[in-house]
Amino acid sequence: MTPRGATGLQKAARRRVAVVGAGSWGTSFAKILGDAGCDVVMWARRPEVAREISVAKRNSSYLPGIILPLSVTATSDLHEAVAGASLVFLAVPAQTLRDNLRDIEASLDEGAALVSLMKGVEKGTNLRMSQVIEETLDFDPDRIAVISGPNLALEIAQEQPTAAVASSRNLELAQTVAMASATPYFKTFVNVDVIGTEFGGVLKNLIALAIGIVDGVGYGENTKASIITRGLVEMTDFAVAFGAETPTLQGLAGLGDLIATCQSPLSRNNTAGRLLGQGYNLDDVVAQMNQTAEGISSVAPVLALARSRGVDMPIVEQVSMVLQGTLSPKNLAPHLTTEDGVPQPESSDAIPVVKGWRRLFGSTKK
Numbered sequence: 001m002t003p004r005g006a007t008g009l010q011k012a013a014r015r016r017v018a019v020v021g022a023g024s025w026g027t028s029f030a031k032i033l034g035d036a037g038c039d040v041v042m043w044a045r046r047p048e049v050a051r052e053i054s055v056a057k058r059n060s061s062y063l064p065g066i067i068l069p070l071s072v073t074a075t076s077d078l079h080e081a082v083a084g085a086s087l088v089f090l091a092v093p094a095q096t097l098r099d100n101l102r103d104i105e106a107s108l109d110e111g112a113a114l115v116s117l118m119k120g121v122e123k124g125t126n127l128r129m130s131q132v133i134e135e136t137l138d139f140d141p142d143r144i145a146v147i148s149g150p151n152l153a154l155e156i157a158q159e160q161p162t163a164a165v166a167s168s169r170n171l172e173l174a175q176t177v178a179m180a181s182a183t184p185y186f187k188t189f190v191n192v193d194v195i196g197t198e199f200g201g202v203l204k205n206l207i208a209l210a211i212g213i214v215d216g217v218g219y220g221e222n223t224k225a226s227i228i229t230r231g232l233v234e235m236t237d238f239a240v241a242f243g244a245e246t247p248t249l250q251g252l253a254g255l256g257d258l259i260a261t262c263q264s265p266l267s268r269n270n271t272a273g274r275l276l277g278q279g280y281n282l283d284d285v286v287a288q289m290n291q292t293a294e295g296i297s298s299v300a301p302v303l304a305l306a307r308s309r310g311v312d313m314p315i316v317e318q319v320s321m322v323l324q325g326t327l328s329p330k331n332l333a334p335h336l337t338t339e340d341g342v343p344q345p346e347s348s349d350a351i352p353v354v355k356g357w358r359r360l361f362g363s364t365k366k
């Protein structure tokens with residue numbers, strides 16, 4: 001036993017962590033980490049944002065009304081933010097991550113771990129964020145983790161009780177990350193299914209775009225429930241084809257995030273979809289959104305990946321067509337039948353006779 005008075009009653013050393021990106025999720029996550037007892041240095045691109053965070057303990061452009069813990073400071077100097085941090089959390093847009101990583105590489109402490117908070121796929125390479133980290137920095141996957149789940153930034157910053165998943169090939173790292181971010185309002189579970197955890201977050205954005213689109217058209221709950229349910233099938237078929245575990249898609253990083261994002265007006269993907277459904281074109285929508293709606297950039301890479309593994313994604317295909325202006329939003333449907341009208345089985349796994357139908361008439365899985 002540790003003798004009292006030596007280390008037993010001493011407070012554990014505070015963990016120094018960094019958060020790269022001071023948008024809504026980076027700031028909200030910095031608050032979680034500060035509340036969990038870490039010393040947090042954020043990197044903000046704009047010096048005025050860094051100054052507001054450090055001095056006023058606010059980030060009023062992204063999280064109005066939220067006061068940050070005293071243990072959260074910010075800088076616009078990347079080296080200052082990252083050097084000395086044992087955990088570096090990344091919350092930048094998926095399409096800029098590669099460049100941002102190159103900028104932080106020289107400042108990373110030996111042994112530091114990188115944790116992606118992002119939910120996108122890189123255009124051009126079709127890589128998940130953990131893969132971009134591994135490839136760009138030639139980084140050991142055992143030092144990479146991701147966090148995902150039903151995590152709308154503003155709700156968490158308001159300390160509404162929420163759960164998430166920390167995932168890493170290295171279970172010990174996932175546990176370290178979960179403990180570093182444990183607060184009474186934020187509970188993190190762990191798994192080792194990085195593929196399922198990352199793809200869950202990517203794919204729910206695409207289904208949330210579809211939900212926003214039909215919402216903008218004025219369709220009601222039947223349409224939305226049909227899209228959510230069939231959307232989960234598409235998400236699962238896709239992720240499993242790339243090596244994910246089905247339970248991950250049924251958990252917080254899949255179904256949980258799908259529900260939150262499809263239901264909430266706080267979701268930027270849902271909001272972008274709604275604007276499209278109301279008749280705005282993609283350029284107007286992008287111009288109107290001043291925050292990151294990852295789904296818009298992820299549609300093409302996800303469809304390219306789906307085609308490479310023969311996975312059918314009728315809802316995501318239709319979202320892509322609406323984005324391109326080749327499908328009217330009012331024609332986006334959950335595609336409950338095949339094109340020639342032959343009814344498809346809802347599930348291939350439960351009813352053996354239905355498997356026969358699948359063989360006869362084709363399947364969503366090719």
Ligand SMILES: NC(=O)c1ccc[n+]([C@@H]2O[C@H](COP(=O)([O-])OP(=O)(O)OC[C@H]3O[C@@H](n4cnc5c(N)ncnc54)[C@H](O)[C@@H]3O)[C@@H](O)[C@H]2O)c1
Nearest residue numbers: 022023024025026091092096118119151152153291292294
């Ligand atoms: N907001 C949420 O509720 C939430 C929750 C979970 C995950 N995420 C994910 O977190 C990631 C970040 O999202 P967010 O909500 O914080 O977005 P955001 O739009 O609120 O903020 C993005 C941040 O990145 C910065 N940025 C823009 N271009 C940059 C560049 N070239 N280099 C570096 N930084 C740049 C912006 O200045 C801003 O600080 C996304 O992948 C998103 O899917 C968001």
Ligand SMILES: O=P(O)(O)OC[C@H](O)CO
Nearest residue numbers: 149150151152267268269
């Ligand atoms: O605002 P969105 O659509 O990027 O969604 C935010 C989070 O991913 C919800 O978990």
